[in-house]
Amino acid sequence: MKAIEVYGLKKEYNSIVAVDDISFSVEEGSIFGMLGPNGAGKSTTIECIIGLRKKDNGDVKILGLDPIKDNSKLYNLIGVQLQETSYQDKIRVSELCDLFMSMYDEPLDYIPLLERFGLLEKKKNYMSELSGGQRQKIAIILALIANPKIVFLDELTTGLDPKARREMWKCIRELRDEGRTIFMTTHYLEEAEYLCDEICIINNGEIVAIDNISGIIDRANIDIIVSFETKEEVASLIKENITGVSKIERLNNMVKVYSKRDDIISDIVILLRNKNIDYSRIDVIRPTLEDAYLKLTGKEWEVK
Amino acid sequence: MKRFMKVVLVEWKLNNRNFLNLFFALVFPVMMLMLFGTMYGNEPTEFMGGFGGVDASVPGYICMIIAVTGLMTLPLTLSQYRERKILKRFMITPVKPIELLVSQLVVNTITTVIGMIILLIVGKIVFDLHFFGNILSAIISFFIILLSIFSIGLLVAGLSKNVKVATAISYIIYFPMLFLSGATMPLEAMPESIVNISKALPLTYGVRLFKGVWLGNDFFDYTGEIFILLGIIVIFSLLATRFFKWE
Missing domain, CATH: 3.40.50.300 (P-loop containing nucleotide triphosphate hydrolases)
Structure with a gap:
């Protein structure tokens, strides 16, 4: 009804x-x-x-x-x-x-x-x-x-x-x-x-x-972000071996992989393990309602 | 009807919790009477046309009460109800905001009548107040004056954007009427220029009518005044109905 x-x-x-x-x-x-x-x-x-x-x-x-x-x-x-x-x-x-x-x-x-x-x-x-x-x-x-x-x-x-x-x-x-x-x-x-x-x-x-x-x-179609820390150069490795990556950012030791794929973290973990790359503090950041709202309205959220 | 009576009852209680409303309608007129009554007394004098000073002033004071409830309390309360969106809140209940407005008219009418009764009692006890006219004519005149002044108050309430504007307009209308219409100070004592100004004030005609009827003149001696007052009722209520802003 x-x-x-x-x-x-x-x-x-x-x-x-x-x-x-x-x-x-x-x-x-x-x-x-x-x-x-x-x-x-x-x-x-x-x-x-x-x-x-x-x-x-x-x-x-x-x-x-x-x-x-x-x-x-x-x-x-x-x-x-x-x-x-x-x-x-x-x-x-x-x-x-x-x-x-x-x-x-x-x-x-x-x-x-x-x-x-x-x-x-x-x-x-x-x-x-x-x-x-x-x-x-x-x-x-x-x-x-x-x-x-x-x-x-x-x-x-x-x-x-x-x-x-x-x-x-x-x-x-x-x-x-x-x-x-x-x-x-x-x-x-x-x-x-x-x-x-x-x-x-x-x-x-x-x-x-x-x-x-x-x-x-x-x-809102926003990328999830998988972030982790590593000393090694992994950007090209990830791009070559994993599909569905939108972009990769690197800031000092922190790597951020953007993707629409919900399960991409497991691919990344498997890849890093297989290649014996040391990594730590891996995390997934999922979009919140606020991210979606901001993207959909194209407006800064007013702080009240 | 039962529901409407409830609205009236609540508005009545609220009205009586407002010190200024009660002071100016019930206490201030008695203070005026005591002050001027003590100064002039109530012995018939040439100046008052052979009537006592108090006998000739009380009808004016009654018109003053009508002016304070109709031109101050009524528009200020209603414009506050609009500013606070109380009228709007009533729109989405089975009670319509017009019932709130009408109950305000009822409450202010009752306050005016009570103010008048207190004034009459004090006048009678302290100054041996006399009434020379016909009761029915006086009652009819009272309500004609009341309705004409209240319809002006309604238009002020209906048009004012907010309470500030309503307050400003109410003061601008009320105070000249208070002093220049003969309600508090006899026009006989005023210079020509003031008398001319008084002709533009609706309450002047009310005071003339009520004072005349009070002092024993015939109701129909005042057809001119009555027509003006009835005209004000018709025109101002129509304008108020047409332009009243509920929100």
């Missing part, structure tokens, strides 16, 4: 194309992550899917519904955490949760949710008294009060410290394990790597790659 289906979605703002003809679908019960630099079109995509913006072209189905026409039905089925939303300073956590409970047809009780996110003792506090991480947890709780089939999380962990971020990751996995579908955008590659069943990399409003993590890395 598909929870979200998007075909040829296009959105322009004042003739600047924000999202250009993108298509993808999200499997029910999975975590779908959208990755991309600032201004790539992530938030626009979310806002078109949940009916906050009218698309200029294309077709969006969410739980089989049209996000604009069926929105009153839809808003009982999805929970959303929007980027940069804050709430009234002087509203108490319990009042805000209670207000959201009154909005939905079949809400979840907020007390167990507060308990689960470790915020029960903050029930009587004003929103302005909470830390950034606690406020983001409230944002998730408010999204969950709807008892949603799909949870949208737009840059949930931006600005959180590493510990709070890891806590969030645990929460998001639990949501998936409850059978909910998660659609999230993020800036953090390790977050996507840890959480997402499927990753969609978007750049300048276009989809660059969409796959699971190893698929994305394969698509």
Whole structure:
């Protein structure tokens, strides 16, 4: 079952194309992550899917519904955490949760949710008294009060410290394990790597790659590197005897062999043994999601 | 309806947790009354057209309360809700942001009425305040003035890019109306130039109407003022509906 289906979605703002003809679908019960630099079109995509913006072209189905026409039905089925939303300073956590409970047809009780996110003792506090991480947890709780089939999380962990971020990751996995579908955008590659069943990399409003993590890395078609130290000249020897070598680099005693072949290390070891060449510290460096991302978007990863 | 009442209740609580909102709507008007009432007393005088100073000033102070809730609290709260994306957050719930807006109108109306009641009670006890008019005319006039001022506040809220802009516009509109419309200082004491300026201020017509009805004149003696106020309601609410930015 598909929870979200998007075909040829296009959105322009004042003739600047924000999202250009993108298509993808999200499997029910999975975590779908959208990755991309600032201004790539992530938030626009979310806002078109949940009916906050009218698309200029294309077709969006969410739980089989049209996000604009069926929105009153839809808003009982999805929970959303929007980027940069804050709430009234002087509203108490319990009042805000209670207000959201009154909005939905079949809400979840907020007390167990507060308990689960470790915020029960903050029930009587004003929103302005909470830390950034606690406020983001409230944002998730408010999204969950709807008892949603799909949870949208737009840059949930931006600005959180590493510990709070890891806590969030645990929460998001639990949501998936409850059978909910998660659609999230993020800036953090390790977050996507840890959480997402499927990753969609978007750049300048276009989809660059969409796959699971190893698929994305394969698509980027990056060499693995076998590195080792030796005093002897081995470059021509390796080139003559081993196939699939893209290039060889040598820096002092360190040799780096680049190749697309996953098993090339065994060939190298056998060759060096047969020729009685002394070597040490042999290692394989495989491309990470970050390498793939950088290659696919052609952009330096912004350090936040 | 039950859901809407909940939104109103929450907004009401939030409003009452804001010291400035309460001070300017409930306390400040009483302070004005005490200050000027002590200075002028409430004995009928020639200058006040044969009425007591307090009797002739209280309708203006009531208009001042309408101005502070409608031109300060209302637009500042709503533009803050937009800046913080609270209105946007409500768009993706079964509650629409218009309910938040309407509940703000309700809350500010209630605050205005309470401010008026406190003023009347203090006026009655301390200065033996009199009401010479017809209750129904006064109530109708009150709501015409309230709606006209609130519709101006809504347009300010709807058009301002952010809270800073809304604050600037609110001050620019509110303070001249406070001092130059006859709400706090009688226009009879003002030079010609100020009287001319006052004619450009919507609240001037509100003060004229309410003061007139309060002091026992007929409601229909003020058709000119009523038409201007109704015109403001129609034009400004239409503009606010057309141009209100939710995000």
